[in-house]
Amino acid sequence: MIRIVTLGPFDDTDIASLSRTLYQAFGLGTEFAGEKPLPASAETDDGRYDAEKLVREAQSPRLIADDKVLFLTGEALALPPGPLGEPPAWGYAQQGGARAVVSVKRLPARGVSEASIEAWRRRLAREAIHFVGHLWELHHCYDGRCAMHPSWSPNLAANPDADLCNFCREKSERKVRLAKT
Template identity: 40%
Template sequence: MIRVVTLDSFDEKQTAKLCQALYTAFGVGSEHSGQKEVPPGMSEPLDAEQLIKDIKGVRAYEDDKVLFITSRKLKERELPGGKAPTTGYALYNQNRAIITTHGHKDFEAAFKPIARNALQQIGHLWGLHHCLDPRCAMYPPWTPSFNTGEPSFCSFCREKSEQKLRLAKS
């Protein structure tokens, strides 16, 4: 099950549409599991890694994946080549990820890049790496064409995610 948890106020129809896109991509249940507050003391830009570790009280089973969504800016990450903007972050091969809609004025108009980002972060939770196919949601997000692609996987990444799902415990 993919549990979508909002950290800010989002339109229910938009959240349902995102859950449907996740269901279509992964073939497992996806539902909006409520809204949580950002822990006290965290200011914008939010530290994505710390934030997803600090949020408490999300009901989930062992193999559930939790995707947090915020409209707030996430702190840039320090990489060997310098700082990189953060639109999403996942605890690789674990169970929690976050995406931001910051920078998109209209959720509906920006649905494809937001959904593609969500697919990529959930893919990382199931152990998927970046892909060389520019049509795939696992294509690196820092490339100029990432935001123009469809929220879907190439056949290789789709099969890899299905394999991971079959091996899940529950």
């Protein structure tokens, strides 16, 4: 089961659309578990949120067995700097763990037209699949069309699809199957 927790206001229909996409991508029941406050302890000096800390400290519904929780926020996220400086953060996941966050801050504007909302939802779905994929132990993928291709990559398409490549899909299906048995 994937539980979605919003850390701020989100549109119900956007959440319903995201739940459907996650269900299709992973074959796992996905449900909205309500809105919770942002953990103040994760706020950084520059007003962003420390992604690792947020994921650890945000309130989650009780998770059983292999449940995963995906937090959604509109706030900008901060990650610890790597050798090339601080990577831009669309989200963060505990690799092989239970908790992940996606921020809509870096997404293209949602706008008000059907087309722009559709594009926004597709991009949100892509980021959500990416970080939930990490929870299922998926790694980054070289296929520029795959949702596991990192969003900071220069090879990312301008309007990327929200789907896993066959390799990543099969790997995630294997992991999910193992967890269910």
